[in-house]
Amino acid sequence: MDIKKDVLDHAKKCYDNGLTIGTSGNVSLKDGHVMYITPSALPYNEMIESDILKVDIETGDVLEGERKASSETSMHRYIYMKDTDIKAIVHTHSTYATVFACAQIPIPPVHYTIADIGREVPVAPYALFGSEKLAENAVNTLGDNNGVLLANHGVVSVGSSLKDAYRRAETIEEVAHLSFGSYVLNSVQPLSNEELDDVEKGFESYVSG
Numbered sequence: 001m002d003i004k005k006d007v008l009d010h011a012k013k014c015y016d017n018g019l020t021i022g023t024s025g026n027v028s029l030k031d032g033h034v035m036y037i038t039p040s041a042l043p044y045n046e047m048i049e050s051d052i053l054k055v056d057i058e059t060g061d062v063l064e065g066e067r068k069a070s071s072e073t074s075m076h077r078y079i080y081m082k083d084t085d086i087k088a089i090v091h092t093h094s095t096y097a098t099v100f101a102c103a104q105i106p107i108p109p110v111h112y113t114i115a116d117i118g119r120e121v122p123v124a125p126y127a128l129f130g131s132e133k134l135a136e137n138a139v140n141t142l143g144d145n146n147g148v149l150l151a152n153h154g155v156v157s158v159g160s161s162l163k164d165a166y167r168r169a170e171t172i173e174e175v176a177h178l179s180f181g182s183y184v185l186n187s188v189q190p191l192s193n194e195e196l197d198d199v200e201k202g203f204e205s206y207v208s209g
């Protein structure tokens, strides 16, 4: 598969499906010691394959591409360096997930689909966008989860493919929306650890829930 096309297609999917607005958010895919990432400050509907940058994960050097790399390039690099099983990252400011990030409240497991992400979606402490501190906070809070909120900023999801990382970005937004509604109705009813264990077992026998 053409890697740049895969990155571009998923970046556009984030935009088309309302997970990103304007130029916010970014998408990357790892291939060996390099990653392919969307550029900074370019509207998604104007983006073409040659705009996707090839970046050395260890050094951060841009190996291919004329555009400026995404402001969150170091966060993507740190995540890949910390967990070598992660091959793809989607970062957005999707509305309901970001409401929880701004309130600094983890997204609770009110819907079973959250088991694809973890027991909740935790909140990484606030740090300036684009900073190494933000990258560090995101990596440390992510742990074994497949998604993490960035306080007062947005959300990151990861996977072994862009398909997985993208699906998780959608799931987090959906569960955040449902959790928001539960808070509004003043009746947040998280699933128990035992119930989530059963969901995980169910997921092992079905590819998607």
Ligand SMILES: [Zn+2]
Residues within 6 Å of the ligand: 024, 025, 072, 091, 092, 093, 129, 153, 154
């Ligand atoms: Zn961001």
